[in-house]
Amino acid sequence: MKRRRDRDLVRAYVITGGRTRPSREMGLVTLLVARDAPLQGLAPEQRRVLGVCSRHGALSVAEIAAHLDLPPSVVTILAAGLMDSGHLAVPAPESDVPEIDVLKEVLRGLRELV
Amino acid sequence: MNSETALWCVVGALAIAIAVAVYFSRGVRQIRVRVARLEQACADRDAAVAQLAAAGLPAVADLMGDSPLPRPAVVLAPSLQGTRFAGNVDVLAQRYSTGLRELQGEVAEVVRQRVQEAAHQTTESAVRSFAETVVSLGANLSKVVAEAMRRHEGDETFETLTLIDHTVQQMIRQAQSYVVVCGGLPGRRWPAQSLTDVVRGAMGRIQDYQRIRPRELSREVVGQAVEPAVHAVATLLDNAARYSPPGSFVDVTFQQGHHGVTIIVDDAGVGMNSEQLDAARRVLSGQETVDLHRFGPHPKVGFPTVAALCKRYGFQASVDGTGSPFGGTRAALFIPEALLTADVPAEPTTAPAAKGGLGEPSEPSEQNGRHGQSAAPVPALAAEAKTGAETAPEAAELTEAGLPRRRRHSAVADTQPLPPVLSSAAPRPSVAAAWQSGAHSGVPSAERAAPPSDAPAEGTR
Known part of the structure; x- marks a missing residue:
């Protein structure tokens, strides 16, 4: 289906549902991955954010904004909402994280060096 | 005897002749008198008609403005009083007067309509042109605001721009209503x-x-x-x-x-x-x-x-x-x-x-519970992704005027492969996490480095 969107017709505040600030602290480089959650009840742009995330794997807020041709602030607000609802998550490495004891040991070594 | 008879005959004939002469002479006198009377009457009528034409009727036209239905003054000689002529002249004068009044009314109505029409058109075009200007300026402004939202970051900036944008959009709608009511067209053009x-x-x-x-x-x-x-x-x-x-x-x-x-x-x-x-x-x-003139103050x-x-x-x-x-x-x-x-x-x-x-973040459980029966979210997601991806090839369109329509470049990037770092098919958590942690630790450390008073305190400990 050919889809032509005009970025000026639907205004940013309608897309964000009137929100002007993200519900949580997020930067432009915050990485996000899509979670497997029901799409129903989401606005079109929220589904587009999830769509682009699930297609490309982990994406930063700035990249999502570029892909969807949306203002970064809008994507930040949308992504924060989607994180709140469990549709998006910050990717957490599981296997690569070193043991806490190792980290403590490294910290101690560094202090000794200083 | 003969002469006597002849005399009597002559006398008789004379008598008859005299009688005839007397009779005719009296008739002639009567006819003369009648002719004179008729001539007089005729002159009177002429005078009456002349007076009506010269003074009576024009005076009516002058009096039209003052009295509702003026009667033309008909001056009649005493001999004509009460005659049929007098009656007819009266009727004529009255007809003239009412006819003139009707005509005057019609003309006034036509003139009033024309003036009203002209005033209506003038008002309409003035309001329309004013409203069209507001719409066009507003549309320009909203483009600028949309662009500013992309360029400038920060929550407060976005909040202010949103406020401006919302106000401008309402302003455009109000103005555009007047454009349309005044017979104009909504000016802004969009693709389907x-x-x-x-x-x-x-x-x-x-x-x-x-x-x-x-x-x-x-x-x-x-x-x-x-x-x-x-x-x-x-x-x-x-x-x-x-x-x-x-x-x-x-x-x-x-x-x-x-x-x-x-x-x-x-x-x-x-x-x-x-x-x-x-x-x-x-x-x-x-x-x-x-009617634009009947809209009133509200x-x-x-x-x-x-x-x-x-x-x-x-x-x-x-x-x-x-x-x-x-x-x-x-x-x-x-x-x-x-x-x-x-x-x-x-x-x-x-x-x-x-x-x-927007999905309300405060009640995600309610949403999930409500739509928990949704069968397969993943295919739907893929379909959505696909629709977003198919925006790039777009046939060159022509406007009604035959000019090429300006193409939007929205979401073109969707079709492009991602930059190498993230182009791998599956998300690579290690890379993602490394970037994430670097980004997170980098920003605070940079912030810490900025105020010099804090930096040594951190370093000494």
Whole structure:
């Protein structure tokens, strides 16, 4: 289906549902991955954010904004909402994280060096 | 004897001759008198007619302005008083007077209409040109604001720009209503848009857009009907939101029919009484034309605007006092098949209402619970991704004037492969995490480095 969107017709505040600030602290480089959650009840742009995330794997807020041709602030607000609802998550490495004891040991070594 | 007889004969003949002579001479005298009298009468009539023509009738024309029905002064000689001539002259004069009065009335009416028409046109074109200027400036401003939202970051900037944008959109809608009511066209042009975006575009133009709960429909409205449809829907939404309690929702649903799609707006307001409904229907059906001069100090241009758009583009608008499931008013805008694009999208036609445009983060469990039975989210996600990806190839379109239409470059990037770092098919958590942690630790450390008073304190410990 050919889809032509005009970025000026639907205004940013309608897309964000009137929100002007993200519900949580997020930067432009915050990485996000899509979670497997029901799409129903989401606005079109929220589904587009999830769509682009699930297609490309982990994406930063700035990249999502570029892909969807949306203002970064809008994507930040949308992504924060989607994180709140469990549709998006910050990717957490599981296997690569070193043991806490190792980290403590490294910290101690560094202090000794200083 | 003979002579005597002859004498008697002569005497007799003489007597007869005298008698005849006397008789005729008397007749002649009588005729003379009669002729003289008739000549007099004729002269009197001439004089009377001449007086009427020379003085009586012109005087009536002069007196027209002063008295409602002036009688022309008819001066008659005493001999003509009470004659049929006198009666006829009187009737004639009266006819003249009433005829003149009627003609004067007709002329005055025609002149009044012409003047009114001219004044109407002058007012209309003045209001229209003013409103068109506001719309065009507003459209420029909203482009600038949209661009600024992309360029400038920061929550406060976004908040301010949003406020400006929302105000500008409402300003444009108001001005555009006057353009339409004054016989103009909605000036802004868009490519074909889905009904979802038509309704959401309309939401952006009203004050209480957060109370609108739109459903979705991917059928598309053809380009030239987008702006009028958006404007008409915005007007209906504004009415619905304006005349319903602040806490209530206004639902927008779609009804797909054989001949087109109907956009239905239901509010929970007090509703309209039967007179208001009748008046609204008369305006919406176009039976009652709007007069710019009768708008008064608080003009209501909403329904007249919708009516004008319906007339011009072939929509049909209606209001129903009992149709709303919330007890308020139901307004509907029917968009005929001719104004919808031919290709019916394959994706499911309706999606459930998005709560207030965004999933409420405060109640995710409620949402998940409510839609927990949803079968397969992943295919839907892929479909959505696909629709986004297919924007790039776009045939060169021509405007009505035959000029190439400017192509938008929205979402073109969707088709491009990602930069190498993230182009791997599956997300690589290690890379992602490394970037994430670097980004997180980098920003605070940079911030810490900025104020010199803090930096040594950290370092010494």
